Amino acid sequence: MLIIVTGNGKGKTTSALGQALRVVGEGGRAVMYQFIKGPWKSGEDESQKMLQPHFEIIKGGKGFVGILGDPYPRSVHIKAAVxxxxxxxxxxxSKKYQLVILDEVNVALKLGLLKISPVFSFLKKYRGIVNIMATGRDAHPRLIKLADLVSEVKDIKHPFHKGVGARKGVEY
Structure with missing residues (x-):
């Protein structure tokens, strides 16, 4: 099954982490590949250590692309995403996981770090074999059409709009 969690609200990665927790709770294995988030420490990093070898997070991203003082050229982000x-x-x-999470893959596609055609073709081939969850804003219309389940997280109210910064244990 292909599950997409997209939208402009907070909670897309959190939703995927909850899905992984369910898989682990039922005796399965899950893995999350992070396409954008950089090497900084977050609460889920510590949690996943307690859940290994049943759950693992692989941080592949170099951080935010082209914003917030991004120190890397675009080519570095493309290489990391690929x-x-x-x-x-x-x-x-490998089919050894009951759930593979592609965290922020939608953003990687939107930014052109990955090309949609090969990603679409691959997911089309495997969505009926392995549970795959793709997160991030701006999900590509082709992926939305392909998906078995799509949820949109909508920003209605957030402390950020009042100038409150990201909080440990809540946003990271």
């Missing part, structure tokens, strides 16, 4: 996609495909093909 390498992360290659590893994620290997995990899907």
């Amino acid at each position: 390498e992360t996609w290659t590893k994620a495909k290997e995990a899907i093909e």
Whole structure:
């Protein structure tokens, strides 16, 4: 099954983490490949250590692309996204996971770090074999059409709009 969680609200990655927790709770294995989020520490990093070998997070991104003082040229982000996609495909093909999460892959596609055609073709081939969850804003229309389940997270109200910064244990 292909599940997409998209939209401009907070909670897309959190939703995927909850799905992974369900898989692990039922005795399965899950893995999350992060396409954009960089090497900074987050609460889920510590949690996943407690859930290994049943759940693992692979951080492939270099951080936000082209914003917030991004120190890397675009080519570095493209290389990181392609390498992360290659590893994620290997995990899907291995069939050893009940859930493979492609965290922020929608953003990687929107930014042109990955090309839609090969991603679409691969997901079309494997969506009926392995549960795959794709997160991030601006999901590509082709992926939305292909998906078995699509949820949109909508921003209605957020402390950020009042100038409150990201909070440990809530946003990261």
